Amino acid sequence: MIDFGYTLSKSGTLKIENLDDSRFKALHKLEPDAYKCINCGSCTASCSAGVFTELSLRKILLSLQRGEEKDYINQLQSCMLCGKCMLVCPRGINTRHLILSISKIYNTVDR
Amino acid sequence: MAKENVVVIGGGPCGIEVARNLRDLGYTPILLEQQSELGGHLRLWDRLFPEGVEARKVLKELTGDLKGVKWFTDVNIESIQKSRKGYTVNVDTGMSFQTKALVVTTGFKLFPAENKQEYGYNIYERVITNADLEQYFHTRKDPRIQNPKTIGFVHCVGSRDEKACNRQCSKVCCATAVKQASEIKELFPDAIVYCFYMDLRLFGRSYEDMYLTAQRKYGVRFIRGRVSEVSEDIDGKLFVKAEDTLLGKPMKMKLDLLVLMTGILPGDSTKQLSEMLKIQTGEDGFFTPRDTILEPCMAKDGGLFMAGTCTGPKTIPETLSEARAAAIQVHKYLSK
Numbered sequence: 001m002i003d004f005g006y007t008l009s010k011s012g013t014l015k016i017e018n019l020d021d022s023r024f025k026a027l028h029k030l031e032p033d034a035y036k037c038i039n040c041g042s043c044t045a046s047c048s049a050g051v052f053t054e055l056s057l058r059k060i061l062l063s064l065q066r067g068e069e070k071d072y073i074n075q076l077q078s079c080m081l082c083g084k085c086m087l088v089c090p091r092g093i094n095t096r097h098l099i100l101s102i103s104k105i106y107n108t109v110d111r
Numbered sequence: 112m113a114k115e116n117v118v119v120i121g122g123g124p125c126g127i128e129v130a131r132n133l134r135d136l137g138y139t140p141i142l143l144e145q146q147s148e149l150g151g152h153l154r155l156w157d158r159l160f161p162e163g164v165e166a167r168k169v170l171k172e173l174t175g176d177l178k179g180v181k182w183f184t185d186v187n188i189e190s191i192q193k194s195r196k197g198y199t200v201n202v203d204t205g206m207s208f209q210t211k212a213l214v215v216t217t218g219f220k221l222f223p224a225e226n227k228q229e230y231g232y233n234i235y236e237r238v239i240t241n242a243d244l245e246q247y248f249h250t251r252k253d254p255r256i257q258n259p260k261t262i263g264f265v266h267c268v269g270s271r272d273e274k275a276c277n278r279q280c281s282k283v284c285c286a287t288a289v290k291q292a293s294e295i296k297e298l299f300p301d302a303i304v305y306c307f308y309m310d311l312r313l314f315g316r317s318y319e320d321m322y323l324t325a326q327r328k329y330g331v332r333f334i335r336g337r338v339s340e341v342s343e344d345i346d347g348k349l350f351v352k353a354e355d356t357l358l359g360k361p362m363k364m365k366l367d368l369l370v371l372m373t374g375i376l377p378g379d380s381t382k383q384l385s386e387m388l389k390i391q392t393g394e395d396g397f398f399t400p401r402d403t404i405l406e407p408c409m410a411k412d413g414g415l416f417m418a419g420t421c422t423g424p425k426t427i428p429e430t431l432s433e434a435r436a437a438a439i440q441v442h443k444y445l446s447k
Contacts, residue, residue, distance in 0.1 A: 041354025092273035
C-alpha cells in the first residue's frame with residue numbers, strides 16, 4: 001500500500017444489521033428472560049464484586065444483545081454467584097441461572 | 112313522582128362526581144363511604160400537578176355542592192344481593208338500599224412502603240413516602256425532616272416490580288416526584304435534590320414544562336438508575352446505592368432524606384367487592400370493564416358500573432371525566 005502520510009480511523013458505529021446473533025438466539029432459547037432486562041442497574045448497584053472490578057451484568061447482557069460482547073464477556077470471571085442481583089431484579093430475572101447459561105454458550109469457563 | 116335511587120359505593124373524588132352528576136340528571140344518589148369523611152386520598156394531598164392547584168380547594172368544590180345527594184360516612188358494605196330488579200345493598204349500620212344501577216368507585220391504596228424492606232421505611236429515621244411529604248407540605252411538621260441538605264426521590268416503589276408483586280406502572284408517581292422535588296427545593300433552596308428513575312413517564316399536557324422547570328429552575332439532578340438498597344450510618348444519615356446507568360458506574364451516596372414514591376394498588380374494598388359481586392379483575396387486581404376501549408365504565412353484568420382508580424391508576428382530572436361518563440351511562444341504562 002502507498003503511504004500517503006495519514007491513516008483512516010476505524011468507524012466506531014454499531015452495525016446492528018450485520019450483527020451475528022446466533023449465540024444470543026441460543027441464549028434466548030435457554031433463557032427466555034434474556035430480553036426482559038430494562039437496564040435499571042439494580043444488579044450492578046447491589047453487586048458485591050462490581051465495586052472492586054468492572055463486573056456489570058447489565059452491561060454484559062446489553063453487549064450480548066448488540067453483538068459487542070468481546071469487550072465485556074470476560075467481566076463474568078469476577079462473578080461469585082452470590083445471587084444478590086437476583087434478589088433485587090424488578091423484572092424477576094433469574095440472574096444466577098442467566099450468568100451460568102451465558103458462561104456455557106459463550107464459553108467463558110474452562111470445561 | 113319520587114326520584115329514583117342510585118347507590119354509589121366509595122366517596123372519593125370519583126364517587127362524589129358520579130353522585131353530583133346523577134343528581135343533576137334527576138336521580139337521588141346514595142353515596143356510601145367507609146371512612147369518616149368524604150374525599151378519599153384527595154384529603155391527604157397538598158397540591159396537584161401540573162399547575163400546583165391546592166387539593167383542598169378541589170375537594171371543597173366537590174363536597175361544597177352535595178345538595179340532593181344522600182351521603183353516609185362510616186359505613187361498611189355487609190352484603191349485596193342481586194335480583195332481577197337490581198341490587199340490594201346492606202350496610203353495617205342496619206340500613207339497606209334498593210338500586211337498579213350500582214356504581215362502584217372504590218379507588219386505590221398506596222403500596223405499603225414497609226413491604227420493600229431494602230428501602231428501610233419504618234426502619235430508618237429519615238425515610239419517608241410521597242404521602243408523608245404531601246402531609247408535611249401542608250402541616251410543615253415532621254420530625255424526620257430537619258433542614259435536609261441532600262434529598263433523594265426513589266421512583267417506582269412497589270410499581271414495575273415483580274418482587275413487590277406489582278408489574279404495572281402506577282402512571283402518576285413520576286409526575287408527582289417531579290412536582291415534589293420542585294416543591295421541596297422551594298422550601299430548602301440550598302438542598303441538592305436527586306431523582307432516581309428507571310424510565311421517566313410524564314405524559315400529560317404541560318408535564319414536560321414541569322420537568323423542564325425542575326431541571327432549569329430548581330436544578331433537580333435526574334439519575335437513571337434504580338436504588339438497590341439503603342442503609343443508615345451512626346449519625347442517622349442514609350447510604351443509598353444505585354447504578355448511574357448512563358455513565359455505567361455503580362454509585363453510593365449519603366443523603367439526609369429519602370422520599371419513596373409509592374405506587375398504586377387496588378383498594379382493599381375493590382378486592383372485597385370483586386368477591387361480593389363477582390366482578391372480573393385482571394392479574395393486577397383492578398376491575399376489568401366489559402370493554403376497555405368502548406365501555407370502560409361498565410362491568411360485564413348489566414346494571415353494574417365502575418369508574419375511577421378501581422379500574423387502574425388515573426390522575427384526578429381523568430377520574431373526574433370518567434365519573435361524568437359513568438353517570439351518563441347509568442342514565443342511559445335506567446332510561447331504557
